[in-house]
Amino acid sequence: MKMMEMKHVTKDYGNQRGIFDVSFAVKEGEVLGFLGPNGAGKTTTIRHLLGFSTPDKGVCTISGKDCFKEAETIHRSLGYLPGEIAFMDDMTGKQFLRFMADMKGMKNMGRMQELIEMFSLDSRGKIKKMSKGMKQKIGIVCAFMDSPDLYILDEPTSGLDPLMQNQFIDLIREEKKRGATILMSSHMFEEVERTCDRTAIIKEGKIVAVEDMKTLKKNKQKIFHVTLASEAEALSLAGEIKGVREVKETQVTIGIKGEMTEFIRCLGNYRVLSLTEQRQSLEDLFLHFYGGDSNE
Numbered sequence: 001m002k003m004m005e006m007k008h009v010t011k012d013y014g015n016q017r018g019i020f021d022v023s024f025a026v027k028e029g030e031v032l033g034f035l036g037p038n039g040a041g042k043t044t045t046i047r048h049l050l051g052f053s054t055p056d057k058g059v060c061t062i063s064g065k066d067c068f069k070e071a072e073t074i075h076r077s078l079g080y081l082p083g084e085i086a087f088m089d090d091m092t093g094k095q096f097l098r099f100m101a102d103m104k105g106m107k108n109m110g111r112m113q114e115l116i117e118m119f120s121l122d123s124r125g126k127i128k129k130m131s132k133g134m135k136q137k138i139g140i141v142c143a144f145m146d147s148p149d150l151y152i153l154d155e156p157t158s159g160l161d162p163l164m165q166n167q168f169i170d171l172i173r174e175e176k177k178r179g180a181t182i183l184m185s186s187h188m189f190e191e192v193e194r195t196c197d198r199t200a201i202i203k204e205g206k207i208v209a210v211e212d213m214k215t216l217k218k219n220k221q222k223i224f225h226v227t228l229a230s231e232a233e234a235l236s237l238a239g240e241i242k243g244v245r246e247v248k249e250t251q252v253t254i255g256i257k258g259e260m261t262e263f264i265r266c267l268g269n270y271r272v273l274s275l276t277e278q279r280q281s282l283e284d285l286f287l288h289f290y291g292g293d294s295n296e
């Protein structure tokens, strides 16, 4: 069953800004990653699903209800984490969470406490004195504390350090196991890769792909930098192996799609000083996915 759906949604802000003919759905129990570079239209899309904005054309529904007309009803059973969180700055974190719990009509604060511990959140201080990361943690606790079945999360890990990012990924996996349906925007492939079943990719306001995570992973090229003990060995390795992108002194850069067995076997014949994988930007992924090459 489709829990969230957008059909041919256009919101044109002029000058090619906005979203255009956007269609995708999130199925029940699915985690859908919504990937795109800055300014691609992720937040605009999410704002339409929340009914904060009406489309020029098209339809948005959540659980079969119109996102704009029935926004209030939808919001009651939705965990929402905004990209930029507006808090009541003068409250302490604790007061704010209490206030939100009251608004949600929550009786049991057990899960709130668990989440506070999970993210090592010190909620005693005033919100206006908190760092971006701390505010983000409050936003997370707030969105998850009443265990809704539906989540819309706009760049949930922005401002979190790597340890907390991992903690968040665990939380998403936990919620998925419980059967929750999640739409999560991101501009980092790695976090989507670790949590999502499918990914919708948005570029310049248009959906350019909706893919199974498995297909995306298969098409993703891994880029490695190998440093060898001598320039002669670097040249020799480069002559022997497929997918070489660059040889620079003792370092060889290689792009590999799929299995790495042959590459590893080949390395065994050389004196390898270091082997590092390059983190890929979303742009790299786009290019590989459509058969191009980011180095060209």
Ligand SMILES: Nc1ncnc2c1ncn2[C@@H]1O[C@H](COP(=O)(O)OP(=O)(O)OP(=O)(O)O)[C@@H](O)[C@H]1O
Pocket: 013, 017, 018, 036, 037, 038, 039, 040, 041, 042, 043, 044, 045, 083, 187
């Ligand atoms: N209310 C608005 N009026 C005019 N232009 C807007 C409005 N809201 C968004 N835009 C423009 O629409 C485009 C898409 O913005 P959006 O915030 O949806 O991108 P995003 O993918 O969420 O990016 P980011 O990762 O930076 O948050 C941008 O060019 C933005 O400037």
